[in-house]
Amino acid sequence: MTDQKYDFDLFVIGAGSGGVRSGRMAAQLGKRVGVAEESLPGGTCVVRGCVPKKFLVYGADYGASLEEAKGYGWSFGETSFDWPTLRDAIQKEVSRLSGIYSTILEKNGATVFRERAEFVDNHTVRLTKSGKLITAETILIAVGGRPWAPEIKGIEHAIVSDDSFTLDKLPERVLIIGGGYIACEFAGIYAGLGVKTVQAYRGGRLLNGFDAEVRDKVALVQENNGIDLKFNISPTEIKETQGGYIVTFDDGSKIGTDLVFMATGRKPHTSGLGLENAGVEVEDGGAVKVDKFSKTTADNIYAVGDVTNRMNLTPVAIREGMAFIETRYKDNPTAYDHEQIASAVFTRPPVGTVGLTEAQARKKHGDAVTVYSTKFRPMKNILSGDPQGVFMKLITKGDEETVIGVHLVGDHSGELIQILGICVKAGLTKADFDATCAVHPTISEEIVTLKPREINKTTVVS
Numbered sequence: 001m002t003d004q005k006y007d008f009d010l011f012v013i014g015a016g017s018g019g020v021r022s023g024r025m026a027a028q029l030g031k032r033v034g035v036a037e038e039s040l041p042g043g044t045c046v047v048r049g050c051v052p053k054k055f056l057v058y059g060a061d062y063g064a065s066l067e068e069a070k071g072y073g074w075s076f077g078e079t080s081f082d083w084p085t086l087r088d089a090i091q092k093e094v095s096r097l098s099g100i101y102s103t104i105l106e107k108n109g110a111t112v113f114r115e116r117a118e119f120v121d122n123h124t125v126r127l128t129k130s131g132k133l134i135t136a137e138t139i140l141i142a143v144g145g146r147p148w149a150p151e152i153k154g155i156e157h158a159i160v161s162d163d164s165f166t167l168d169k170l171p172e173r174v175l176i177i178g179g180g181y182i183a184c185e186f187a188g189i190y191a192g193l194g195v196k197t198v199q200a201y202r203g204g205r206l207l208n209g210f211d212a213e214v215r216d217k218v219a220l221v222q223e224n225n226g227i228d229l230k231f232n233i234s235p236t237e238i239k240e241t242q243g244g245y246i247v248t249f250d251d252g253s254k255i256g257t258d259l260v261f262m263a264t265g266r267k268p269h270t271s272g273l274g275l276e277n278a279g280v281e282v283e284d285g286g287a288v289k290v291d292k293f294s295k296t297t298a299d300n301i302y303a304v305g306d307v308t309n310r311m312n313l314t315p316v317a318i319r320e321g322m323a324f325i326e327t328r329y330k331d332n333p334t335a336y337d338h339e340q341i342a343s344a345v346f347t348r349p350p351v352g353t354v355g356l357t358e359a360q361a362r363k364k365h366g367d368a369v370t371v372y373s374t375k376f377r378p379m380k381n382i383l384s385g386d387p388q389g390v391f392m393k394l395i396t397k398g399d400e401e402t403v404i405g406v407h408l409v410g411d412h413s414g415e416l417i418q419i420l421g422i423c424v425k426a427g428l429t430k431a432d433f434d435a436t437c438a439v440h441p442t443i444s445e446e447i448v449t450l451k452p453r454e455i456n457k458t459t460v461v462s
């Protein structure tokens with residue numbers, strides 16, 4: 001049933017991962033769907049996030065591979081890296097993918113408006129370029145997030161991740177501020193592309209919220225890649241000098257660099273959206289308040305993805321969108337389960353993680369927790385001379401030893417953690433892992449032969 005008094009059954013604001021999936025599925029169900037996008041269709045993931053970032057990681061890895069291949073008997077003439085070649089190839093692919101996102105909506109019958117939409121009331125949006133007013137029975141907010149940086153003196157000299165994909169030239173030196181996903185990944189990228197890289201973090205351990213041992217291993221990973229890590233400092237001022245910048249920190253120290261990259265987090269992109277006109281409330285920090293079915297404080301308005309600041313990952317936005325479709329259009333109220341979601345940080349080598357950290361597990365299950373772990377040098381690195389190792393950690397609970405957390409640092413961790421995520425989600429036990437025959441010789445075989453780590457079980461590792 002559609003209500004013809006509105007222009008559309010569903011109007012989606014934002015053609016990123018969550019918005020496109022929701023819009024396409026609603027259109028496939030015969031709903032009249034409109035989608036507004038102020039930038040390129042595809043959103044953060046496709047245009048200025050996961051996709052171009054992963055290409056940069058691959059690009060950075062090739063440099064190291066050329067060096068490592070020498071241990072396997074290869075020799076090369078002079079090698080060099082050309083930033084514009086990689087940058088332009090990535091942008092070409094981004095354009096192609098963005099086109100697919102747009103086409104996929106249109107092919108399914110949705111109407112795409114390439115302009116910004118803002119709320120007039122809870123059933124009406126205004127397209128800001130054309131001034132057109134559009135009404136819809138249901139509106140989905142899927143506008144994502146944007147990089148955020150503190151308002152320190154000289155902040156206008158810094159770039160954020162959005163800017164990093166289209167730089168005219170690579171700097172000789174970069175200073176990355178932050179210790180999270182983006183800071184760690186981009187430090188690895190720049191170092192791999194031959195840029196002298198400093199990563200400065202206000203805390204004492206990178207990757208806040210991750211398992212403590214993973215955090216320590218990631219510091220080693222960064223150092224092995226030649227990244228100069230500075231801990232417990234925050235920038236207070238960026239000053240332009242001839243040909244570069246001097247950044248002053250709160251401990252009085254100064255670092256000279258050619259490029260300042262602020263990777264200090266992201267914020268929901270709700271400012272100026274007119275949410276107050278539609279009765280949509282936001283949390284402190286701007287995230288749209290939603291219930292477990294992604295419904296906002298306005299009955300006919302839903303929100304999915306980073307704009308809700310639940311778990312800011314592309315596949316999560318997609319799943320939230322699919323749950324919204326079930327709830328709104330299939331008479332099947334569905335709350336997406338945000339537990340035990342596997343994710344990867346594409347440092348070089350990467351991190352893979354799913355389930356509880358050791359500290360979380362001990363807080364929740366006390367002495368019922370057993371930790372299994374190993375660290376080793378992968379076979380490939382023995383001949384190549386690559387100093388990077390592999391770390392694996394498995395956390396179980398109870399006598400049945402259900403696996404409740406897996407944490408990896410090392411080659412292929414991003415791939416492995418997807419499969420291990422299935423095991424954790426399925427509630428498999430350590431005995432199930434042990435009953436599985438190893439695939440030899442691989443890195444992953446170690447996960448089915450792990451031995452308990454000897455520690456004082458009451459120690460809470462933060």
Ligand code: NDP
Nearest residue numbers: 150178179180181182183203208263264265266312344345
């Ligand atoms: P994060 O929240 O991961 O990291 C932000 C970093 O900035 C933290 O180290 C934080 O410190 C620091 N910081 C915050 N405020 C300040 C300040 N005022 N001065 C100095 N440092 C500060 O954000 P990101 O932008 O890196 O990533 C955003 C989200 O995007 C991630 O949480 C993730 O969900 C998603 N993402 C996922 C990726 C993946 O799946 N591979 C890749 C990239 C992003 P502190 O730790 O002390 O708070």
